[in-house]
Every structure is written in C-alpha cells, then in structure tokens.
Amino acid sequence: MKQETEEQQDFVKEVTKMSDDFDRWYTDVIRKAEMADWSGVRGMMVVRPYGWAMWEAITRAFDDMIKESGHENWAFPLLIPQQLLIKEAEHIEGFGPEVAWVTRAGAAKEELEEPLAVRPTSETIVGHLIRRYIQSHRDLPKLTNQWNSVVRWEMRSRLFLRSREFWWQEGHTFHASAQEARDEVALILGYYRSIAEDWLAVPVFGGKKSPAETFAGAVYTMTLEGLMRDGVALQMGTSHYFGQNFARAYDISFSNKDNERELCYSTSWGISTRLVGALVMAHGDDSGLIVPPRIAPIQVVIVPIHRDPESRAKVEAFIGGLATELKAAGIRHRVDWRDERPGDKYAHWELKGVPLRLNVGARDADAGTVEMVDRLSRQRVSVPASGIGRRLTDELEAFQKKLFERALVYRRENTFELATLDEVVAHFKERGGFVWVPWSGDTECEERIKAEAGGVTIRTIDPDARPSGKCIVCGKPAEYRVALAKAY
Amino acid sequence: MKQETEEQQDFVKEVTKMSDDFDRWYTDVIRKAEMADWSGVRGMMVVRPYGWAMWEAITRAFDDMIKESGHENWAFPLLIPQQLLIKEAEHIEGFGPEVAWVTRAGAAKEELEEPLAVRPTSETIVGHLIRRYIQSHRDLPKLTNQWNSVVRWEMRSRLFLRSREFWWQEGHTFHASAQEARDEVALILGYYRSIAEDWLAVPVFGGKKSPAETFAGAVYTMTLEGLMRDGVALQMGTSHYFGQNFARAYDISFSNKDNERELCYSTSWGISTRLVGALVMAHGDDSGLIVPPRIAPIQVVIVPIHRDPESRAKVEAFIGGLATELKAAGIRHRVDWRDERPGDKYAHWELKGVPLRLNVGARDADAGTVEMVDRLSRQRVSVPASGIGRRLTDELEAFQKKLFERALVYRRENTFELATLDEVVAHFKERGGFVWVPWSGDTECEERIKAEAGGVTIRTIDPDARPSGKCIVCGKPAEYRVALAKAY
Numbered sequence: 001m002k003q004e005t006e007e008q009q010d011f012v013k014e015v016t017k018m019s020d021d022f023d024r025w026y027t028d029v030i031r032k033a034e035m036a037d038w039s040g041v042r043g044m045m046v047v048r049p050y051g052w053a054m055w056e057a058i059t060r061a062f063d064d065m066i067k068e069s070g071h072e073n074w075a076f077p078l079l080i081p082q083q084l085l086i087k088e089a090e091h092i093e094g095f096g097p098e099v100a101w102v103t104r105a106g107a108a109k110e111e112l113e114e115p116l117a118v119r120p121t122s123e124t125i126v127g128h129l130i131r132r133y134i135q136s137h138r139d140l141p142k143l144t145n146q147w148n149s150v151v152r153w154e155m156r157s158r159l160f161l162r163s164r165e166f167w168w169q170e171g172h173t174f175h176a177s178a179q180e181a182r183d184e185v186a187l188i189l190g191y192y193r194s195i196a197e198d199w200l201a202v203p204v205f206g207g208k209k210s211p212a213e214t215f216a217g218a219v220y221t222m223t224l225e226g227l228m229r230d231g232v233a234l235q236m237g238t239s240h241y242f243g244q245n246f247a248r249a250y251d252i253s254f255s256n257k258d259n260e261r262e263l264c265y266s267t268s269w270g271i272s273t274r275l276v277g278a279l280v281m282a283h284g285d286d287s288g289l290i291v292p293p294r295i296a297p298i299q300v301v302i303v304p305i306h307r308d309p310e311s312r313a314k315v316e317a318f319i320g321g322l323a324t325e326l327k328a329a330g331i332r333h334r335v336d337w338r339d340e341r342p343g344d345k346y347a348h349w350e351l352k353g354v355p356l357r358l359n360v361g362a363r364d365a366d367a368g369t370v371e372m373v374d375r376l377s378r379q380r381v382s383v384p385a386s387g388i389g390r391r392l393t394d395e396l397e398a399f400q401k402k403l404f405e406r407a408l409v410y411r412r413e414n415t416f417e418l419a420t421l422d423e424v425v426a427h428f429k430e431r432g433g434f435v436w437v438p439w440s441g442d443t444e445c446e447e448r449i450k451a452e453a454g455g456v457t458i459r460t461i462d463p464d465a466r467p468s469g470k471c472i473v474c475g476k477p478a479e480y481r482v483a484l485a486k487a488y
Numbered sequence: 489m490k491q492e493t494e495e496q497q498d499f500v501k502e503v504t505k506m507s508d509d510f511d512r513w514y515t516d517v518i519r520k521a522e523m524a525d526w527s528g529v530r531g532m533m534v535v536r537p538y539g540w541a542m543w544e545a546i547t548r549a550f551d552d553m554i555k556e557s558g559h560e561n562w563a564f565p566l567l568i569p570q571q572l573l574i575k576e577a578e579h580i581e582g583f584g585p586e587v588a589w590v591t592r593a594g595a596a597k598e599e600l601e602e603p604l605a606v607r608p609t610s611e612t613i614v615g616h617l618i619r620r621y622i623q624s625h626r627d628l629p630k631l632t633n634q635w636n637s638v639v640r641w642e643m644r645s646r647l648f649l650r651s652r653e654f655w656w657q658e659g660h661t662f663h664a665s666a667q668e669a670r671d672e673v674a675l676i677l678g679y680y681r682s683i684a685e686d687w688l689a690v691p692v693f694g695g696k697k698s699p700a701e702t703f704a705g706a707v708y709t710m711t712l713e714g715l716m717r718d719g720v721a722l723q724m725g726t727s728h729y730f731g732q733n734f735a736r737a738y739d740i741s742f743s744n745k746d747n748e749r750e751l752c753y754s755t756s757w758g759i760s761t762r763l764v765g766a767l768v769m770a771h772g773d774d775s776g777l778i779v780p781p782r783i784a785p786i787q788v789v790i791v792p793i794h795r796d797p798e799s800r801a802k803v804e805a806f807i808g809g810l811a812t813e814l815k816a817a818g819i820r821h822r823v824d825w826r827d828e829r830p831g832d833k834y835a836h837w838e839l840k841g842v843p844l845r846l847n848v849g850a851r852d853a854d855a856g857t858v859e860m861v862d863r864l865s866r867q868r869v870s871v872p873a874s875g876i877g878r879r880l881t882d883e884l885e886a887f888q889k890k891l892f893e894r895a896l897v898y899r900r901e902n903t904f905e906l907a908t909l910d911e912v913v914a915h916f917k918e919r920g921g922f923v924w925v926p927w928s929g930d931t932e933c934e935e936r937i938k939a940e941a942g943g944v945t946i947r948t949i950d951p952d953a954r955p956s957g958k959c960i961v962c963g964k965p966a967e968y969r970v971a972l973a974k975a976y
Contacts, residue, residue, distance in 0.1 A: 037620070039613070041567055045565070046617050075535035081529060096595060100590045100592075102588045103592055104588075105587065106641045116529070118590060129527060148637070
C-alpha cells in the first residue's frame, strides 16, 4: 500500500523519456495525461475521465458489433458461492489463488455460512444459471455478454495492465454443436481484431495458444498479440472454446432434434481495460500519448492566441464559428481558454495525444484560415476555415491510417524468423520483438525455450503456415510455426 | 436461500391477476416476461436481456444528459478500506448495517490486515480520492459520475426494488460555492424528472424530503415520487446536498479567489435499476407489461399468419419489405417466426408489453396493408404498408404520450387533500395514493403520522405551495404542505 500511496502524493513534474526508462515513462504518461492513478487501496486503480472515455469508445464499438450478430447483455451476480466456484476443477485451479472472499456482512459483521467469491470471471455462475433457460435445441444458441469489473488478487501491479480490479466484457455462449461453438470463437476473434486494428490502430498476430498458455478449463484458446514500443508483446483479447467441459461440470444440457439429452458446447471471451494500456504503449513517444482518432476523447483541440482584449474578441468570434462547424461534423473537440502560455498548452495537448491541434490567432481570423498541427508529423499547415468540418474529418481518417501503418512498420522491423534455440537465446539477450520459429508441439520444448530465453513464451501459433523445418529445441520435424516474444 | 431457489425452479405457468394479488403479479410478470430472476445467491438478481435492455435505454438517455452539461464518467474502486468508510459518522451509521466485507484473499485465503467493504455507495472513496485533483478554485467544479453495481445486505428482497446487488449511476460533485452545489442538485433532479416522465412515462411529485427521510450525512435530499398501480409510492431518484459535511470529514478543500483554503461543497445523486421495477408497476395490467416505447427493447413485433407454404412465401416476402422500412426508420422490431399459434404469440407479446403489434397474412400482402394492434387500446386497425416507417414512428410517439396521460389520470384519481390525522388514518385503512396535508415541520408529528397511519411516510415537501391551515397532528400553523403515502 505504501508504495502506491507515496507515488500518488508527488506530482509527475516531468515525464521520463521513453528511451530512458520505458516502464517509468508508461506510468508517468498515464498519470500526467490524467488517465488513471493508483487509488491507495492496494493494487486498485481509479480511472479518470480521460482514460475512461477511451474505454467507453471501445465498449460502444464492440457492443454494436456483438448486438448486430444477436448477442445479448445480461447482468449476473457479483458474488459467487464457494461451492459453485470449485465445481470445475481445472478452472478453479487457474483462479483459486487470486480470489477475494466476502466472509462477513451486516450490522454485527456476522460470519456467512458459506464464503462468497468476488467474481474473478463468471463462467461458473453463468453456467449454473443458464441451465434454467435451456431446455431444447430451440433455446440455443444462448449468446450472453456482460460489462462489469472483476477482482483478482494480483501481487504485481501496473496501471491498466495488471490491477486487482479491472473492467471488461465477458461473453459466455452455449451451443447445440461443436462446430457452431468453434465458429463463435472465430467470429469474436474477428471482432477483436477489428477493435485492435481498426479502432486502436494496433496490428495483431492472431491464432491458437499453445497448451501451456491455454485458459484454465478450455479445450483451446484463440488470442491476438500486439507489439508494444519496448518490443514486448501484449495479449489484446482471447476467445476460448470449452467443448463440453463446462457443460459437464455444471450440467448444462438440452434435448436435441432426436429428443435425446446432450451436453451444450460453450465458449467464453473477453477484452478489458488493458487495451487502454495497449494503445499507450503501442503509439506513445517521448512527448506523451498519441491517441487513435476513433478512440480519442478529444480529436481536435483549438488553442486561441491573443494579446489584447481586441484580438481576443476577434479570435473568440472566429472560434465560435469553427466550433459550430466541428460540432456539426460530429468531431469531438475542445477550445482551450485557460490562462496559460500557448507553448505550455501545446505541450499539454501533445502529452494527452490529441490527434489534431488548431492554433488560431487574430491574423488567422482576418485571413479566414487556421494553423493545423498533427500529433504525428508536428508540421504546421495553414488551412482555410471554410469547409473545416469536412477537411478535419478527412484528416482524422488519414491520421488513423497513418498511425496503423506506423505501427505496422514498427512491427515489421521487429519481427524475425529464426531456426535454432541458440539464435533465439542470443536474439532476446539483445532485443525484443516477435520471433517466428518451428516447434514440435511438445510442452517440454516449450518449457525449455522459456527457461533458456529468459521468460520468452509462445504467444500464438500461426494459423496459416504449413510448418517447415525442424523444432528449434528437439530437432524433430516441426508441427507448428509459432511466434515467440516476451510479454506483459 | 431456499425460498428463492425453490421459486426459481418452478416455471411461472400463469401470471397471477394484478387485481388478485399485486405482489405476486409483479414477480410473475417480471419472470414470465424474461426480465429477471433470483439467482440462487440469496437476495441477488440475475437480470435477463429483456430487463437489462430497458436499463440500458435509461443509461443511454441519462448519460447523454449529464455529458451535455459537462459531467464526466470515472471508475472508482469496488472495495473500500474500513477506516475510510467510517470517517463520516452519520454516513456510516446509515450504511454500516448493510455492508458486506471482504476479509480474506489469495491462495491460502489469508486474513487481510484491514477488512474491505464492497461499496454500498461511493461517497467515502470518491471524497478521499478527489482531494488529489482539487487544488484551486480553477479545478472546480468537479462533476463526476460512475455506472456500477453496489451491494447492500438487505434482509427483504423484491426483484428490481430491493436486492443485495443493484445497478445504478452515482454522481458525486464538488463545488466552490454552496449556491452552485444547490443548483447542481436541482439540475440533476430536473434530468431525473425527464427520465421519469418523458422516458418512463411516470408522472412524479418532486421536492425536498423531510429530515427523517434525508440521506445519511446530507443537509437535504431532493426526491421524485411516482405512484404505482397498487396505490403505493416509489422513490424514482434522489439528489443530495451535503454542504461541507463530506468535505470536512474527508478534508476536501481548495484555495479560493482570495487565496484562502476553503472546504468544498458537495452533492451526490443516483438512479438505479429500481426504475425498471417502477415501469412494470406503473403501467402493467392483468395481461402483463406495458413498456413505454422510448424504453422498449422491442417497439414493434410482426406476427406472420400463414397456412401453407405458398402463403408463407408470400407473407415472408412482404414482411421482408416491411422490416427494411422499419429498420430505416430506426424502429426496434422483431419478426416472430416461431412455431406457435398466432393467438399464443399475441399473448406472449402482450405479456412482454410490446407497444405495437402487426399481424400480417397473405390477404394483407395482396392488399398492401397490415393489421396494427396497440397494447393499450388493443383495437385492430388496418394500415397501409406504404409509408409504414413514418406511420409507426408517429404511432409510437402517440403511444408514449397516451401512456403518460393514463398514468397522470390514475394519479389524479388517487391524490387527495385532507386536513386531519383522523381522516388520514381512515383514508389509508381503505386505500392508497398520495394524500397532501399541512405539516408543522416537527419530527414528532412526522413520527406520529407514521405510527398511526400504518407506516405512511412523508414522501416529499411541496416546493411551490405556501402552506395554509394547521398541522394535522399538533394543530400549530403549518410550515409545509407534504405528500403522504405508503412507499416501497
């Protein structure tokens, strides 16, 4: 508790340079850009409006996608009885160590008959409750989702990436056939890819996880992996196929078309507020954040420049017209009338990663122009005020594309293909990035890579490539082509 | 736990008639209409998609309102350290008996150094954290809101109205002056009135609460009170003015324009999923729900009527065209192709309270018409298919108005003005509704009313009326005109 409380108290004066200390830069930027802080409750964040608005943009986008394909939002209970949680042995093994327990309640703080877990994830309670609503194959599929927060008693903490409470959506679906459930897992992974690439502008490698990295209780896990600017990979979303494992443990069955009882096939999938951390680490630079326009709480900031009351009045009237046009064009914008020097304002909005800035002085008002600066190139361009709504809409779209392309170039420059364990070990001593290698599929080989290459793990299996060559560990013919990386 | 679990297991076959048993009708309708159920975790609900979509409609509407006036969403921690919770003595007195405590966590279920409360409401943690972000008057106002769920260890339970977990928004704002904070309380009450009347179609009386009904720790509480169809009042939203009470307890101060430290003035306000219960009880009838169109998850349902493959094909093609028009008009609709008899489908959608139903057969397809039935009048009207989008948009607006007017008439018929305690006692032996009476303002008089009139309470003080006459209890000149009612 002390560490965070102390960190809280002192202001971030200067943001550490990314090149000097990436971890420190990350925390500095998030706090100085007013996205989030530690709360003083050990390991728990307070998410401030600028950070929360980014998460809201993600939630709106994803919620629209899943509703379009027939998914429905539910609210399942926050507290889960202990006996329910432990029914699926593998699952509880995965989560047991991280659970926080409500044991007392009421005026006299009476001990409860049975401890209640604060949900670490809701597979168990959803599985238990959904039974009631499934009698026949006509009740399937059941495509549930919920937006909530979950608690996991983590020992390490990092803003947005690892905290004792985080916010997410958790989808749980139940199907009459294995194929339909597998298709669901793939469908959702496609949505997640769109969130990562089209919205967050972070290119991802996607595919199955190796057995060692598969979710507790799942038959297989699909993942998307992005690359952060320190060369470390980040899991951007996962979608799990359970087969009939959960249905067996929680007795979720239906009468099929032949009127026989059959166990359901189920899936679960989630993305969380860690995606907000991802956009910080995937795009930021020494000056601070760079926020993708589709996610940006503020897409355009207008900085007035004036010396005397007369020029202020002129600039104010001119900006009034601009703001009306921006509003009509649906552009999220703000005018910065604070009593600060323009230079300080520029630095402030650069730190916050606002994609476009308009500097507007009396001369601009006379000429009917504005000075536009984008957060990527930082070049100043004079732009006519007439038609500004349309122009900025185009600029924001172009910015979104450029940001994705920049991330794609960065990933290309940091993705490698190696053929031996020695090369892999040598590589990760020097640098990060993704390294594609052939792998036998043996867990022993996977463990040896991790042990020898300093914690490097298999992030994903290439879904497309026919494997060629020999496993970098055992030398047997490879079954898979896999991406190795250090990961958050 | 047993009671709810048992109730869960058996299906609701027939909905009890409202006139036979209102409480039973309420639970039957909610469960049979697939809005919510008890979860088996004692006192905790599972909210199903049809119920949750109503809450989502409310959240969207209110979120838009508060953002328009500069409020911002935050995420504050779910768990609150015990020592923080008990700082404001009155406040914890109000909530202490209802708190659930996390006392253990992790693999070995180790006892925590300090118990953590699952938030019953967040005044304390918000007050504690907001201090960091307030230095000067330039940092004010701070207009925070969050959407979450809270836990209160209630002993009685009723779906949507009283449950151990419920969903809500809680706004917490901090101001540089008392007047500004008071204005905020009034602004929000105005938004709540719009949600109640314009969205839920429930007319409300609004004003201050009497001291006995004021929120723990507040200087005053503003409330909105609606009337349910059993004559019992329901609190639809409250907005609290704390003066400097919370700021004093949590040391929330700012340097004012004279550069002196001053304590902030604060407010808090909330509406919850109980509003979903309110719309059930304010509008329903023996056949089930009647959902206001602006809240309705399904505004229009189309029931195809066909006898053979040929007529089915014709009807299907015709409905395809209708559905396209409805979609273009932004109308939330569903086509019911299930294998059920039309009459069973009618009853099903009436139970679910869908405002408009279109019955479409082969003859309609030939004639280019549809048969429209509205849930209020239940009259069948033939309507041309051409221009159906515009027509139904108008019909839905008219329906929303009619529903409000119907509720207004009901309230008018159930609102009374009485002058003596005897009359009040006699009234509430016979019936419910609102009874306006003159009141001295003495708590003793308030308590006596409650004791003698079977639990009747002062729901709100009339903000407009100059009091006239004498207090119905003590006979002194009245200070206030107040509305009495039984309440949920």
